[in-house]
Structures are given as structure tokens and as C-alpha cells.
Amino acid sequence: MGRTPKRVKKCSGCGEPLSCHKAGQYGKHCQGVDKDPPADKQPIELEDPNPKSAMDVLEQRKAELEKAIAEAELRNEVAALEKRLGALKSSGPTPPSGEAKQTGPKVSTSAEDAATLGAALHLGPGDLTLDHLRMNKELVTRVNENYPDLEFVTPDSKKAPAKGPASQLCLLDRQVAASKRSAFATGTYNNLRTQWRSFLLFCEYFGLPALPTDVPTLARYAQFLSRSCKSPDTIKIYVHGVRQLHLFHGLTAPPANAFDLKLVLTSLSRHSAHVSQQKLPITPSILLRLSSH
Secondary structure, rough: OOOOOOOEEOOOOOOOOOOHHOOOOOOOOOOOOHHHHHOOHHOOOOOOOOOHEEEEEEEEHHHHHHHHHHHHHHHHHHHHHHHHHHHHHHHHHOOOOOOOOOOOOOOOOOOOOOOHHOOOOOOOOOOOOOEEEEEEOOHHHHHHHHOOOOOOOOOOOOOOOOOHHHHHHHHHHHHHHHHHOOOOOHHHHHHHHHHHEEEEHHHHHHHHOOOOOOOOHHHHHHHHHHHOOOOHHHHHHHHHHHHHHHHHHHOOOOOOOOHHHHHHHHHHHOOOOOOOOOOOOOOOOHHHHHHOO
């Protein structure tokens, strides 16, 4: 007995097979395969009952931009911090335990090579720093005895004449010293005294001439400061403080542009890994916050 052929489904409107119709075209209102249903029978597309206004669209776009700007600023801050961390790691001193190991490219040991000055090398456990001198109580005592008054003011313990021109002259000397001291702000003058004491400790420890000093001593002092001061600008400030010390004492300081000293300072600036902290530029989000007030 043969199989019954499969019944073909037909459109209830035009009677044609459903397979000949497009999706959604067949039905009781269908007038044929090639004809569209009446206009009043076509599906109606519903409009959004709550369309967004132009202001809403702009507010949404503004929020998206502010979020993108905040993310970009955060990425820049993270990148800057990572850069500073890398610089600090590369310029940090070697731990005191064990032997000092050189990192980075191999440095020539030639006497003519400027790298032997140690500007680009890590410190070992035996290298002396400024903090070591400041913590040496015996050394500090000797400096205090040799230079009892770093301000070069007539000590109050010195008895002035009771009367007469000598008494007035002693009083004038004290007033002149006080005027010289008050020419600087309090913080500036305290910084100068710190710089003077550091130089005197250095000269006392190594037995070098302090007042007056010479160019080789200043060059050694600048190189010595590079072990403690990471910024080349700080080293230049300390060296300039030595010149101020000579002027306060009525002495002629070595020239600031001396060849040896200039080479040492240039080398320290060239090999320094110090990265100065810079403030980020003003951003559109900051301007928007300012304009809203």
C-alpha cells in the first residue's frame, strides 16, 4: 500500500501554498503572492511614548565624556607614578649586607673616564655619606669648637667695655650682625646654616681647607654630596652656600665657573636619575567644575 502524499498548507486568503509567501504575508487578508495586503491591514509600528529630548542626549554624552576623561587622567597618574618608582629603584643605594654589586652596563675603569667619578654607580656599605658625618658626635664637637658661631655674630659672652667709644663700637658690631642675619627670611637663614655646617663637617673630617677653601675641595664636596642628594639642583644650592659662607666671613670664594667644579656638576646632572615631580595640566573636567560655580 503506497504512502499518502503530504498535504500542502495553503493560504486562507488567496489559496496559494504558504511556501510561496513571504513571512507575515499570508492570512485571510492576502490577495495573492505578488500583492501586498490592504493598507489598513498592515502592521503599525509603535512610536516611543517617551522620546529623549536633545538636552537629555547632551547630558548623557557629557557624562560619558567626563567618565572617559577621568579614566584617562587616572591612567596618566598611574603611568607617572610607575615612572617615578622605576627611577627610585634604579637610583636607590645597595643594601648594606654583602658586597656591593654594580648594576646596569659595565663601566670602564680608565682614569680618564668620567664614569669613574661614581655619578652613575650605586654606593657600597663602606661609602661615607653626609648623614654619617652628622651622626659623628666627636666630629660635630670639633666643628663646634673650631667654629663656635656659624652666624659670625659677636658672642654675647664676650664682655663689652662699660663705656666710651669701644662700648658703642661693640654694640654697632652686634647690630650689624643682626641686620645681616635679618636680611634673610628665617627659613632661608636656617637652610644656609645647615649648608655651612655640612661643608665644615666635610672639611674637618678629611682635613681639607674650609675658610678659605679652593676649587679641588669644592669639586670633592660636590661629588660627596651626590651620595646623599638625589637632585643635582640641591647639590648646586649646597655649593652656592659655601660661597655665601665666605662672603659672610669677608673672604673671597672660589669662582663658581671653575673648570673642575663645572665639569663635576655637569656630570652629576647628566647621570642623575632624579625625576622632578610635575603637576598635571588643567583638564576639561576641571574647567567644567570651575564654570559651574
